[in-house]
Amino acid sequence: MHTIWKGSINFGLVNIPIKLHAATEDKGIKLRNLHHKCHTPIKYEKVCPQCEEEISNEDMIKGYEYISGKYVILSGDELEPLKDDQRDKVIDVLDFVQLDEIDPIYYDKTYFMSANEGGAKSYSLFREAIKESNKIAIAKVMIRTKENLAVLRVYNDVLIMETLHYPDEVRGTEEVLSPQDVKVTDKEKKAANMLIEQLTTTFEPTNYVDRYRLQLEELIQTKLQKEKDITAPTTGKDITDLMSALQQSIDEAKESKKKETTKRKRTKKASSS
The missing domain is CATH 2.40.290.10 (Ku70; Chain: A; Domain 2)
Known part of the structure; x- marks a missing residue:
């Protein structure tokens, strides 16, 4: 770890x-932003909007914005103590x-x-x-x-x-809308408490899953498999390793050549007769 x-x-x-x-x-699952045209990942650069220059970490200093556009500059020597x-x-x-x-x-x-x-x-x-x-x-x-x-x-x-x-x-709750003057009847509270009782159980973390992430993973795997199916060579036969693929190619080439030779002989014989 x-x-x-x-x-x-x-x-x-x-x-x-x-x-x-x-x-x-x-x-x-982190999805990258790509250029629609060529599917290249978008690059995010550190650029000074005033100078219109790309800058490095060495070009940056610390500052506290006390009003819009105005900063108190703090050097490393001042922060270290x-x-x-x-x-x-x-x-x-x-x-x-x-x-x-x-x-x-x-x-x-x-x-x-x-x-x-x-x-x-x-x-x-x-x-x-x-x-x-x-x-x-x-x-x-x-x-x-x-x-x-x-x-x-x-x-x-x-x-x-x-x-x-x-x-x-931790922010205060003063600005959070939480109705206080709404009357709730005893019958309504009893029904709500009965529902809570029905849903009460022992907390078991493994009972809860991120369904969106699982569905997104499944979607990605499905599309990835389709991509593999499209780009994989289709020979109509199982090829388990490189040697068998080469041997199969040789055999098919021989068979094709044999058929071509037989076809030529038949054509030649037909034309001479």
């Missing part, structure tokens, strides 16, 4: 060397809370955590302590250029880290 980050968990005076791995993957070198490699445990205290709206990305070299004992200790406490750890970690709030917990006997949105990143 690909490692995307290496560091350690700071748990009091205990240091746990770990590696992070992406726990999920996007299985969505804002990062603590040690925090770049450490997951700092801050608190422990109950899992159900965190609303799912705060959850962002999930990562598996594996023990790095020399960390097997401390990793196991931390995992077992969390399992027995029935709590999860609140932590902070710097990934790339963002200081993330995260939770550490156990899933299938593996430590995982789930990054969280900060409270100011």
Whole structure:
């Protein structure tokens, strides 16, 4: 499994060397944009609209747009001191809370955590302590250029880290239309609760599939097979390997030549008589 980050968990005076791995993957089928005329993939270039020049990463700097078209320019030398070198490699445990205290709206990305070299004992200790406490750890970690709030917990006997949105990143609900003054009768609520009861089951993730993706995969495979059928040579006979194909071609050529020779002899004999 690909490692995307290496560091350690700071748990009091205990240091746990770990590696992070992406726990999920996007299985969505990515379709390329092609030129209709020649089916060539469209190229997206970094072009300055002012200078009308294509630019490289080295030509770019960071800037914050405070009003439309106006920027505060921030150099790499100015940004670097804002990062603590040690925090770049450490997951700092801050608190422990109950899992159900965190609303799912705060959850962002999930990562598996594996023990790095020399960390097997401390990793196991931390995992077992969390399992027995029935709590999860609140932590902070710097990934790339963002200081993330995260939770550490156990899933299938593996430590995982789930990054969280900060409270100011979760939008308020004030502008969401949610009727409050509509009267609902007891009879209607009872019927709705009966329907919920009828649909209540145990959550089994494998029961749910991405039907659109499966149908798209089937469509692609069907069209791909048609393309193969069109471009494949049609000999009318099964050809299992190159040698048999060559031998079959030789035999057919001999047969064709033999028929042509016989035809010529018959034509010559008919004309002489």
